[in-house]
Structures are given as C-alpha cells and as structure tokens.
Amino acid sequence: MSPKDRAADARRRLLEAANELFSSEGVNTVGIERIVERAGVAKATLYNSFGSKEELILAYLEDHHSASRQRMERELSTRYVSARERLVGVFEVQGEDFAEPSFRGCAFIKASSEAQPGGAVERATSDFRAWVSSLFIDLARQAGVRAPDQLARQLVLIYDGAAIGAWLDQDPNMTATTRSVAAALVSAAVPVEADGVAARWWRLPT
Numbered sequence: 604m605s606p607k608d609r610a611a612d613a614r615r616r617l618l619e620a621a622n623e624l625f626s627s628e629g630v631n632t633v634g635i636e637r638i639v640e641r642a643g644v645a646k647a648t649l650y651n652s653f654g655s656k657e658e659l660i661l662a663y664l665e666d667h668h669s670a671s672r673q674r675m676e677r678e679l680s681t682r683y684v685s686a687r688e689r690l691v692g693v694f695e696v697q698g699e700d701f702a703e704p705s706f707r708g709c710a711f712i713k714a715s716s717e718a719q720p721g722g723a724v725e726r727a728t729s730d731f732r733a734w735v736s737s738l739f740i741d742l743a744r745q746a747g748v749r750a751p752d753q754l755a756r757q758l759v760l761i762y763d764g765a766a767i768g769a770w771l772d773q774d775p776n777m778t779a780t781t782r783s784v785a786a787a788l789v790s791a792a793v794p795v796e797a798d799g800v801a802a803r804w805w806r807l808p809t
Contacts, residue, residue, distance in 0.1 A: 614652045616642040621663045626707045630660050630724070631717040657723045660714065664727035667710045672734060686745035690758065690789045691782060693738065697762065698778025701769040708770030712763070735759055746793050754792045761785055 604612070620641035624633040635656055639646050653659040675696055683692040700706055707713070711728045718724035739758045743751035761781050769777040 610652065613642070613644050613648050616644060617649055617652055617659065618662060618666060621659055622666070625660070625663055625714070626705065626710060629717055630663075630714045661723035661727055664710060664714060664724065664731070668727065668731045668734065671731075675738070686742045687789060687793050690739065690742045690746060690754075691786045693742075693758070694761070694765065694778060694781045694785050697765060698769075698775075698781065701765075701777055702775040706770070706775075709763075709766040712766065732759075735762060743792070746789070748792045749794070750792070754788065757788055758785060761788075 617638065620638050621633075624637060624641060635646060635649060638659070639649050642649075649656075649659065653662060675693065678696045679689045679692055682696075683689045711731050714724045715728045718728075736755055736759055739755035739762075740751050743754045748754050761784055765777050765781040769775060
C-alpha cells in the first residue's frame with residue numbers, strides 16, 4: 604500500500620470511529636484517545652489527517668450532510684413523480700433512519716447542543732439547515748405553492764420535531780404521524796390546478 608493509500612485508509616478509519624463514538628456518546632464526551640484507539644492508529648495520525656479534534660468533528664458532520672443529501676436526492680427522484688409527492692416523501696425518507704438500530708438522533712442537533720458559538724459545529728449545522736430549508740422551498744415552488752417560504756418553515760419544524768421525537772421516545776413509527784401532518788399542510792398549500800402534474804427534471808439544492 605502506498606503512503607497515499609495508507610493515509611486515506613487511516614482517515615477513513617478515523618471517520619468511522621468518530622461516527623460511531625460521536626453518534627452514541629456526543630462530540631465533547633469522546634476524547635481523542637478513544638477515537639485513535641477505536642480506529643487503530645497513532646494520535647499523530649489524527650493530527651496529520653485533520654489537524655485537530657474540531658476539524659475531525661467538522662469532517663464527521665460534513666460526511667453526515669453529504670450522505671443525507673445524496674440519499675435524499677436519490678430516493679426522491681426514483682420513488683416519487685411530482686413535486687407535491689416529494690414534499691411529503693421527504694418525511695418517508697427521513698423516517699427510514701428512525702428504524703435503524705444505530706439511530707441516535709440528529710447529529711447536528713446533538714452536536715449543536717454541546718458546541719461553543721462560532722465554531723466548526725455551528726458552521727456545519729448552519730450549512731445543513733440551509734440545505735434542508737432550501738430543499739423544501741425548491742420543492743414547494745415546483746409544486747406551485749403560492750407562499751413557498753411559509754410552507755417550508757412549517758415543514759422544517761416538522762422535520763426537526765420528527766428527529767427529536769423519534770430519538771427521545773425511541774419511536775420508529777414517528778414517521779406515520781409526521782407524514783400525515785406534512786400531507787395535510789401540503790394539501791392545503793398546493794393549488795388544485797397543480798394536482799397530478801408531474802414535476803419536470805429537477806435538482807436538489809447543494
């Protein structure tokens with residue numbers, strides 16, 4: 604294995620260890636020693652790969668953001684036809700995470716509760732929340748909603764509440780409730796003339 608490949612492999616193992624430990628115990632509770640022990644690398648390797656624990660946390664959150672965006676884009680584009688269906692479908696895709704044994708709540712909500720203002724966690728969380736909001740706004744516009752920003756704010760609240768409720772109540776069936784509430788809001792907001800009209804080619808916000 605070349606030095607470049609070894610460095611990439613070490614970075615991957617550090618991120619996997621960070622994901623497991625941060626998700627289950629929190630970003631502040633877990634120390635560097637436990638991360639490098641779980642990854643099977645030297646402490647110096649962590650600093651060579653990320654520079655600091657804060658940068659490792661940032662990479663962990665960015666990975667979550669990227670994975671969530673790619674999965675949402677893939678599932679919405681293949682499973683639903685219209686923008687109206689996709690607005691509700693967001694909650695069905697989100698809800699699949701709740702049934703996973705490894706689900707420990709929203710990584711961004713949990714990390715933000717421990718973070719200091721102005722740090723890497725705040726930046727990563729702001730980026731993620733901007734994406735979630737723009738996702739709903741974009742779909743609402745495509746569905747012909749007259750006040751897309753207002754509907755998006757309502758749906759973001761449901762999205763946040765679903766993640767918190769499923770985590771705190773250990774209730775993977777939270778999806779049925781959030782989907783029905785979202786469907787009612789979307790039905791009230793989408794003009795009658797837009798019903799049944801398939802959305803044209805579209806791209807999720809990056």
